[in-house]
Amino acid sequence: MRILLVEDEPDLGAAVEEHVRQAGHAVDWFQRLKLADAAMSTISYDALLLDLLLPDGRGLDFLRGLRARRDAIPVVILTARDQISDRIAGLSAGADDYLVKPFDLDELIARLNAVARRYFGTTSTAQQFGPVEIELEARLARLDGAEVELTAREWAVLEVLARRPNAIVSREQIEDALYAFEQEIESNAIEVYISRIRRKLGRDFVRTARGLGYRIRS
Numbered sequence: 651m652r653i654l655l656v657e658d659e660p661d662l663g664a665a666v667e668e669h670v671r672q673a674g675h676a677v678d679w680f681q682r683l684k685l686a687d688a689a690m691s692t693i694s695y696d697a698l699l700l701d702l703l704l705p706d707g708r709g710l711d712f713l714r715g716l717r718a719r720r721d722a723i724p725v726v727i728l729t730a731r732d733q734i735s736d737r738i739a740g741l742s743a744g745a746d747d748y749l750v751k752p753f754d755l756d757e758l759i760a761r762l763n764a765v766a767r768r769y770f771g772t773t774s775t776a777q778q779f780g781p782v783e784i785e786l787e788a789r790l791a792r793l794d795g796a797e798v799e800l801t802a803r804e805w806a807v808l809e810v811l812a813r814r815p816n817a818i819v820s821r822e823q824i825e826d827a828l829y830a831f832e833q834e835i836e837s838n839a840i841e842v843y844i845s846r847i848r849r850k851l852g853r854d855f856v857r858t859a860r861g862l863g864y865r866i867r868s
Contacts, residue, residue: 651696651766651809652826655679656686657728658704662751666699666728669755670762674789674805676829683707694826695723697766699758702729702740710743717744724765728753763787770813777812779866782851784812791851798850803828807843811856811866820863
């Protein structure tokens, strides 16, 4: 997934960014709501980690604006405000989950995966695609019951396809899932990773929709 992190505390932001990357996701981290809003206007994110008090505004107002324009992106609030009334306000504004600082980084990943499952409509962590079984959160892939090893980038491509079974996923969507800002993208990178996945999980596992993108069938 490609995650948008909006957090102005440098130490916490760096720790969250690193941990989310280690979990296999691309992360764009901003310390201002204005910059985050500009990023969302051009990039399709899979989830938002949102602090409530930013130097240029309130996270709740930003969240209400997203929901007002019918943006359904999963949102996990990260805040030091631990009153029940604050949690109610955050959830009422449209947040999907709420974590109070300081929090465990592994718990953050678990909650992030949980809201993503709800958003993408998958209630199980395991998915079956013919002879291929995928457990995205455990980062396990099996072909005919035998575990198959994939690199981090191969997992990123596989995840964006598996979270949208039967749907055509464009090259742009795959690139968004693979790369954060300021990372160079080679022109044939997507084809290279798709080819590697096919070699490991079966030639017909990923189907090409010419001129449109790629998909896998459940």
